Amino acid sequence: MTPRTVALSLVLAAAIAAPAAHAAALPRTTVSVDRTTVATKLGHTFVVRTTIANHGTTTASGLVAHLNVLSLGPGLYVDPEDWSTHRTRYLAPIPARSSTTLSWKLTAVNAGDLGVYIAVLPRDGRAVDPTTGPLVHVSIADRRTLDAGGILPLALGIPAVLAFATAGLRIFRRRTTRAVSSGRAALRP
Amino acid sequence: MRSAGVVLGQELRDLWLGGRALALTFAFSLLLSLLAYLVATNRALNFLEQRETVNLTLQVAVAVGALLTLLTAADMVSGERERGTLESLLLTPASRLEIVAGKLLASLSLWVAAFAITIAYVWFLGRGVGIAGDALVSGIVVGTLLAIFLASVGILISLFATSNRVSLSLSLFFLLALFVPTQLPSGATSGWAGDFLLRVNPLTAGEHYIGRIVVDGRGWSEDVTWLTSPLIAAPLFAVLALAVGGRRLSLRGGASE
Numbered sequence: 426m427t428p429r430t431v432a433l434s435l436v437l438a439a440a441i442a443a444p445a446a447h448a449a450a451l452p453r454t455t456v457s458v459d460r461t462t463v464a465t466k467l468g469h470t471f472v473v474r475t476t477i478a479n480h481g482t483t484t485a486s487g488l489v490a491h492l493n494v495l496s497l498g499p500g501l502y503v504d505p506e507d508w509s510t511h512r513t514r515y516l517a518p519i520p521a522r523s524s525t526t527l528s529w530k531l532t533a534v535n536a537g538d539l540g541v542y543i544a545v546l547p548r549d550g551r552a553v554d555p556t557t558g559p560l561v562h563v564s565i566a567d568r569r570t571l572d573a574g575g576i577l578p579l580a581l582g583i584p585a586v587l588a589f590a591t592a593g594l595r596i597f598r599r600r601t602t603r604a605v606s607s608g609r610a611a612l613r614p
Numbered sequence: 615m616r617s618a619g620v621v622l623g624q625e626l627r628d629l630w631l632g633g634r635a636l637a638l639t640f641a642f643s644l645l646l647s648l649l650a651y652l653v654a655t656n657r658a659l660n661f662l663e664q665r666e667t668v669n670l671t672l673q674v675a676v677a678v679g680a681l682l683t684l685l686t687a688a689d690m691v692s693g694e695r696e697r698g699t700l701e702s703l704l705l706t707p708a709s710r711l712e713i714v715a716g717k718l719l720a721s722l723s724l725w726v727a728a729f730a731i732t733i734a735y736v737w738f739l740g741r742g743v744g745i746a747g748d749a750l751v752s753g754i755v756v757g758t759l760l761a762i763f764l765a766s767v768g769i770l771i772s773l774f775a776t777s778n779r780v781s782l783s784l785s786l787f788f789l790l791a792l793f794v795p796t797q798l799p800s801g802a803t804s805g806w807a808g809d810f811l812l813r814v815n816p817l818t819a820g821e822h823y824i825g826r827i828v829v830d831g832r833g834w835s836e837d838v839t840w841l842t843s844p845l846i847a848a849p850l851f852a853v854l855a856l857a858v859g860g861r862r863l864s865l866r867g868g869a870s871e
Binding site for chain 2: 467468504507510532533534535573575576577579580581583584587588590591594595598
């Protein structure tokens with residue numbers, strides 16, 4: 426065996442072995458969504474429905490679907506936990522050539538352009554590529570929910586009213602006490 | 615029960631025209647002002663975090679309002695003993711039960727005032743995120759139950775305390791003990807024992823219910839089981855305070871007759 430043949434054999438062996446080490450995709454499962462754009466306002470809720478289809482000839486079991494939310498631009502911090510309280514779903518077995526539909530309820534907690542997608546993975550932890558659905562582009566219109574300028578009159582006003590009431594009461598009581606004392610003094614022989 | 619109304623009127627005059635209640639509500643409003651200012655000027659808050667801040671403000675208002683009620687109730691009998699005014703009260707035609715009932719109702723006026731102050735802050739913080747109404751209704755329901763429970767406990771402690779200092783210290787210790795579960799790590803309260811501890815404690819159960827309504831946007835009936843212990847504790851301790859007070863209100867404190 427010439428060195429050239431040895432080198433060729435090694436390259437071929439590596440090429441065959443590589444897919445085994447590299448992550449493989451989940452067999453014949455697809456994820457689709459009912460819509461790819463959502464436009465709503467800050468604070469509103471919306472629902473994205475996904476259909477997970479098993480195109481294989483055997484039942485697909487042990488799958489988990491996970492919802493992800495991300496900002497499509499820099500400068501906007503997104504905590505997916507705030508958007509949906511139920512982001513991970515453990516799926517019941519999907520029979521061959523059948524599908525299951527999931528509804529994901531989300532609350533728009535940040536204004537801006539965001540992306541939502543759902544990934545399906547095996548529960549046994551195999552190193553495979555997750556099957557993902559198309560990105561849902563979510564545009565959240567901003568609206569004013571907190572008027573920071575208006576807090577100062579309130580934060581100062583209420584304690585001020587109570588402080589004036591306390592001071593006024595104290596003055597009233599002092600005057601009443603004085604009037605009673607002077608009345609008693611006048612009555613003394 | 616007409617005499618109870620007379621006692622209530624006299625106690626309210628002592629509390630509010632005497633200036634003590636006004637000073638306490640002034641301090642309460644300062645606390646809420648500081649909290650509301652810090653929250654409102656934080657522009658980094660997202661929509662959900664704004665709901666959480668309304669919840670925080672409401673929970674602080676309920677807890678501190680209940681504290682004011684407890685401390686006022688804890689002073690009602692033992693304080694009068696020390697000031698030497700209980701003897702003249704016992705000599706009036708009012709029965710002991712009526713005296714205790716009047717005092718209990720008067721101490722609840724602190725909660726009424728505290729909640730009236732809270733309305734403005736919760737409305738300001740919650741109107742933009744659409745939860746001001748729900749937050750206020752849940753606050754008045756839970757807060758009133760907790761105020762009745764704590765005022766009754768305060769009266770009970772005050773009946774038996776040998777001095778006013780003992781009564782106030784014990785009441786404060788009792789309230790702090792009730793707050794302990796809120797400081798436990800979330801993992802410690804996730805099991806059945808932790809859940810039971812939170813549910814059986816009227817204070818933690820009530821505050822948990824408020825959180826479910828305000829932060830999670832749950833319906834009124836969805837988590838209503840969390841109101842079980844406040845709903846039991848409030849009337850139970852009120853009846854206990856009236857029954858014990860009606861028999862054991864005396865010039866001297868302590869457990870012995």
